[in-house]
Amino acid sequence: MxxxxxxxxxxxxxxxxxxxxxxxxxxxxxxxxxxxxxxxxxxxxxxxxxxxxxxxxxxxxxxxxxxxxxxxxxxxxxxxxxxxxxxxxxNWLPPPWAILALIILLNSSMTLLRCTSIELI
Structure with a gap:
């Protein structure tokens, strides 16, 4: 104005x-x-x-x-x-789908290790 x-x-x-x-x-x-x-x-x-x-x-x-x-x-x-x-x-972070895949793989690995350690006892 x-x-x-x-x-x-x-x-x-x-x-x-x-x-x-x-x-x-x-x-x-x-x-x-x-x-x-x-x-x-x-x-x-x-x-x-x-x-x-x-x-x-x-x-x-x-x-x-x-x-x-x-x-x-x-x-x-x-x-x-x-x-x-x-x-x-x-840029250092992986894409979201890769983070999810890592979590699933880690969870599966931990479950497998627990089952293996139970069988050894």
Whole structure:
């Protein structure tokens, strides 16, 4: 929410500006950095919006978006690292069916040993 809107009239183009400046530019892979693009959020005021109705300026929106992306990227990388570490740490365990088979074999072996020791007495 960048501005206060008390009516349904969308006389400004803030949503479009934000979508183009923040979402479209971050999702497109720009490989040629020599092309100069216009920074839509380099202003301290919104077009067609009085400053009395402005909650966050375009520059503040851009700054908040960068902070959000940085924090999200950090959180995602931490989650991925935790998943990979968990996978590495759990690799020493055999699959569940093998654990069950070992328990059954051990139980059978113990039963066989008990029967053999009873017959020897």
């Amino acid at each position: 960048a501005v206060i809107r008390l009516d349904d009239g969308d006389t400004d183009n803030i949503e479009k500006t934000l979508a183009v400046a923040l979402i479209d530019s971050s999702s497109s892979n720009v490989t040629d950095r020599s092309i100069t693009t216009i920074d839509l959020l380099a202003s301290s005021t919104w077009e067609k919006v009085p400053s009395s109705k402005t909650l966050i300026t375009p520059v503040q929106c851009k700054s908040l978006w960068r902070q959000f992306k940085t924090e999200i990227e950090y959180s995602v990388s931490q989650a991925i690292s935790a998943q990979e570490a968990n996978k590495r740490n759990n």
